[in-house]
Amino acid sequence: MARRTRAELLAEIERLGQVFDLAMAFQMEHGEPELAAALRDTVPDHATFTARALDGGARPSEVLAGLQQALADFPGGMLADRHHAGDAALWYAFYAERTGRSYVDDMGDPVAIVRAVVRRGRIVDQMELDLLNGVLTNTAQDLLSPRQAALAEALVAGWTGPAEDPDSPPGTGPADRPEN
Secondary structure, three states, X not given: OOOOOHHHHHHHHHHHHHHHHHHHHHHHHHOOHHHHHHHHHHOOOHHHHHHHHHHOOOOHXXXXXXXXXXXXXXXXXXXXXXXXXXXHHHHHHHHHHHHOOOHHHHHOOHXXXXXXXXXXXXXXXXXXXXXXXXXXXXXXXXXXXHHHHHHHHHHHHHOOOOOOOOOOOOOOOHHHOOOO
């Protein structure tokens, strides 16, 4: 698989950064007041974060990985957890109102991703690992059958890091990092 160019990586950083900024705005408007205050005081917007990281010597692939992780932590975990179904519906509506697009169309359905990982039998990146962990740590988990949950637990326990094989999505392994 061909490596992405610096321009392609920066375009993906911008796209995911806009989603990140929307996730932060959602937390400010709809999240726990203490969390919203902490986020407001400590988390920069994506443009500031990206500029600081690149100025500090981070490669675009590393900045992209950070944004992917932040997005997996916020809506991914929430949306894969049925306990927060109301929050997920509110997030979907917020996203559509602000962008005119569907979150699932833009980012993928976290529930479908979890099921696809279990079906594939392999975790390829940190986002998939985090989504599986989010489902497995939810005591009211009803997304996976007992058999699927056991397979997911085995996948999580055996995960050693990002995949580097040709079937992996771009940007998921160390071999995908451009030297720029």
